[in-house]
Amino acid sequence: MVPIIERQPKKQRHQQLLRIIEENPFVTDRELTRLLKVSIQTIRLDRMELGIPELRERLKLMAERSYDAVRSLQLDEVIGEIVDLQLDKSGISIFEIQKEHVFSRTGIARGHHVFAQANSLAVAVINDEIALTSAADIRFLRSVRLGEKCIAKAFVRSHSGGKSKAKVEVFTYVGDEMVFQGHFVIFRSAGERANEGGSERADRD
Amino acid sequence: MVPIIERQPKKQRHQQLLRIIEENPFVTDRELTRLLKVSIQTIRLDRMELGIPELRERLKLMAERSYDAVRSLQLDEVIGEIVDLQLDKSGISIFEIQKEHVFSRTGIARGHHVFAQANSLAVAVINDEIALTSAADIRFLRSVRLGEKCIAKAFVRSHSGGKSKAKVEVFTYVGDEMVFQGHFVIFRSAGERANEGGSERADRD
DNA sequence: TACTGAATTAGTACCTGGTGATAATAGCTG
DNA sequence: CAGCTATTATCACCAGGTACTAATTCAGTA
Structure with missing residues (x-):
């Protein structure tokens, strides 16, 4: 035995x-x-x-x-991987929720990581020397879980030439389900070029 | 020579x-x-x-x-160090901006880190099994720089017993200067306090 | 009872990537 | 030539191991 x-x-x-x-x-x-x-x-x-x-x-x-x-990680200025970027127009990033991003007890992503992806993208999409988040209005539509891939899409809604603020909307999806939406006001440095190409208006909301 | x-x-x-x-x-x-x-x-x-x-x-x-x-960074469920916590009432946390939190070019903190501190605190102050950020309205009042200590103060504004949402306001200061303010709506699980195990809040899981 | 076999302990030789000290050499220079 | 710096050469030693062999303990059992 x-x-x-x-x-x-x-x-x-x-x-x-x-x-x-x-x-x-x-x-x-x-x-x-x-x-x-x-x-x-x-x-x-x-x-x-x-x-x-x-x-x-x-x-x-x-x-x-x-x-x-x-x-x-540290040298990376952006949370999530940017897969498409049209400066001053739109951008897309992908971010997979890993175990360091979730509450270990529930497996649900902590909000600030989802926010961080959206915020990074909103800043990255602004074509300027300096871009800083000034304000944001955000909604977490459903909780995101461990392993899910968040696809964030950003749209620059206004970047009017002389102004120092731009508005950026970000929608984050898991599959075809929207899990997050945010409305960002981004402060930008003065030195922008005078190209006002974007004739996009609020075709959403 | x-x-x-x-x-x-x-x-x-x-x-x-x-x-x-x-x-x-x-x-x-x-x-x-x-x-x-x-x-x-x-x-x-x-x-x-x-x-x-x-x-x-x-x-x-x-x-x-x-x-x-x-x-x-990763194992910590709370961004920043919580130095005072009165459940369902208020809380204070301290978070020092280090080089991994800033844009390397400008030394200015990326917004989502300041947000993360506030968000973590807003969630921590809610005395419930599960607390998730549902929405937030935030303002970055001035940029925070490398080395500055952010002191976030959270106040629970409404946590009416039966409801599943709580409102929490967070103000973040550097010295006596307010650098951030946020209004959070936190989703909470049903029971206001699950008396099943005793000291719930000791486990940060 | 003696045997078996896993678990544990002991001891030795050797390895890498060094430190620290001392001494010898090379190469120039006034 | 002496004097100087820079470089190289040895030698003893260290931590924190690996690899191997051998002894000891201790329970279970044939």
């Missing part, structure tokens, strides 16, 4: 080990011996069984991830 | 060294000897003079930075 009285402690230790390293990847094997009250060899056997790399490898992996992340 | 014919190569090498490590922090001293055609001792003397830590230290620093970033 399998000595379950012996087996349990090992599995429990494995669970503890995973938990400890999860919440502090910077721990050395020697420190783990003090936490788990077993020899360093046992720690190393455990790591092997669990496929946990050594401290230096863990740090290297984290560094590589963050190196990529810094390049792709 | 100073042997500038000798000095220049050294300074040039230092510049190269800085550039190489900047764009690839994962390089070892041994690899650098091949790139710079000098001995490994020279590489190490150069690193010392330039105050560049060894590979493992560099990786550790990157890992720590990314670890903090993950903790503060």
